[in-house]
Amino acid sequence: MSKIWQDNFSDISKNSRPSPIREMLSLIRQPGMISFAGGMPAPEVFPVDKFYEGVHILKDDGANLLQYGTTDGYPPLKEFLATWTAPRMGREASPEEILITTGSQQALDLFGWAMIDKGDLIITEDPSY
Structure with a gap:
């Protein structure tokens, strides 16, 4: 550089x-x-068949999907994820409970901003993600 x-x-x-x-x-x-x-993650946990469905949705509604939207996420995706996760969590889930992030790092950052105050004690492993 x-x-x-x-x-x-x-x-x-x-x-x-x-x-x-x-x-x-x-x-x-x-x-x-x-x-x-x-x-x-183990490769077998990726729902590849659902990704294929997503490609078809992108083909049909791509111009809308790729536009800027609200920061809380694309409503049909949140509805799908709420339905998809419910049996895995053992309870019903609502789209309002779904937070879509770009990955675990963003999720941890948002969690920190929401839950940790200056001076709070945080304990982690070393090394830690």
Whole structure:
């Protein structure tokens, strides 16, 4: 990266270091590697058949789906997820209970903002995600 940009970085950016988790993730992608450290879900838990259904929905309603929408998510997707998760949770779920995030990191960030106050004690494993 050009030095001209590095001089303008914040102090936090200048002092940041790579995450050990990121390094673990690069290792588990090696052929034959079986690791329980990276937090990667088992491939068989992905509902691939439902992804195919989603592709058809995208084909039929893609122009609408790809537009900006409300920040709480696409209502038909939230309705589907509420129905899909209900038997897995052992209770009914409503679309209002569904929070769609870009991944676990965003979910943890939102949880932190919503539930943790300055000065609260947080206990984690080391290393921790």
